[in-house]
Amino acid sequence: MLAITTIIAALALAANQAFAAPTEISQLVARQGYVANCNKTYSVVSGDTCNAIIGKLGNTFTLEQFYSWNPQVASDCHNLYPGETVCVGLAPAQPACPAPTQPGLVSNCVACYKVVEGDYCYAIAQAKGITVANFLLWNPSVNSACTNLVIGYNYCVGV
Incomplete structure (x- = not known):
């Protein structure tokens, strides 16, 4: 009988510790x-x-x-x-592209490129493994002739 009482007491203690609120x-x-x-x-x-x-x-x-x-x-x-x-x-989500950027950059951008002198859309697209069509889609401020890239600005090159 003592063994059963001891077992029951041990189980009750274990259950109390397992379900007790943290203190x-x-x-x-x-x-x-x-x-x-x-x-x-x-x-x-x-x-x-x-x-x-x-x-x-x-x-x-x-x-x-x-x-x-x-x-x-x-x-x-x-x-x-x-x-x-x-x-x-x-905390607010950090934009993928740090400032400065052009208006309209897609919100789901995950990769950016900072334009340097001499860059043009085709060269950027080739270097980043994307199409020019996607580059223009992700960066709606860039005109179809790609003549308005701004040196020092970040553009989306991946979504």
């Missing part, structure tokens, strides 16, 4: 985690739910965004604990 800050940070480009955080208080946090911050983001920024938060939000830190905002 130290180091446990909270390690348990949760959020996306690397998070630039705004919120410290959870007692009674908070995911929707309550969103509401407290003026409904400036959606529940779907909250979950994507905090991948370890359960989809029913049951695993938020007072004192833990969650992400509530992302």
Whole structure:
């Protein structure tokens, strides 16, 4: 009987430790985690739910965004604990092409080229392994004759 009581007590202790809320800050940070480009955080208080946090911050983001920024938060939000830190905002995406650029550069650009003296569309396209048609499509400010490239400006050469 003593062996059964000892086993039951050990199981109860293990279950309590496995399901207990974290109590130290180091446990909270390690348990949760959020996306690397998070630039705004919120410290959870007692009674908070995911929707309550969103509401407290003026409904400036959606529940779907909250979950994507905090991948370890359960989809029913049951695993938020007072004192833990969650992400509530992302750093703005950096443009693929640093300034200066011409207006109209495609938003999904992933590769850029800085024009130097003597450049022309065909040479840039050849060097970057793209077509002139795509270069013109991705850089709508460039005219079809390619006579208005601006030295020192960045142009999209990949999407």
